[in-house]
Amino acid sequence: MIEKRWEHYPHPADVGVRGIGATKSDAFEQVSLALTAVVANPETIEALEPLEVTCEAENDEMLLVEWLNRLVYEMSTRRMLFSRFDIYVGDKLLKARIWGEAIDPEKHQPAVEVKAVTYHDLAVKQSPGGEWLAQCVLDV
Template sequence: MRWETFAHDADVGVRGFGATLGEAFAAAATALTAVITDPHRVTPRESVAISCAAPDYELLLVDWLNALIYEMATRHMLFSHFEVEIADLQLMAQAFGEPIDVERHQPAAEIKGASFCALEVSRHGDEWLAQCVVDV
């Protein structure tokens, strides 16, 4: 499982790779946190349950990231560890993190939403890729 962010004109893209779809989605979620802060600075001491369902895997990725954006915004939390299971276009997950500590986390920017821009969920050999651009 690995993740990265990528450049977009005004915003930033998040990209996750994994041996399973769930791992790729978890990695993309870590990249989402990296847009805001260094994920290593976020202690995974509280968990939040998230579930969503969508007509296809690409929309499911957008829904998953938007669910995290919503939980971050309404709980004032950041997340750094994710356990994701996906079956039949249904996602069940636990996101682990802690309340935002501005001094320690130095959050750079809040994320407004996950977009359909550069949206892709695909399999390349043994590896899944999940990515999209998020609006900051």
């Protein structure tokens, strides 16, 4: 049984985000939570308003960058934070239903904006044990 989880890993200037799961889709879902957690604690964010997003890219790694950049864009233009991610990753295609709420500084104590998702340390891969990992470094 592979346990879904996310983590931040230290990086001198910025922060690395990593999602792990039994499927590629789970790993993408978890790394989305990791990105959210750079901004604010996901446990403080209520999954109130839904949003549907579709992304395309030539391979899994570019799809991860495309998707996370899209998430940054949606957070920035809607002034929302998201805490629930239902993601399907197919061949060169990602479909996401996500839920969140408007940013409330008092409630969420947001620390920092994510400026962009970078190609640094970018990886989407499956370990010999079957675990999927999706990771990259964020510019904050």
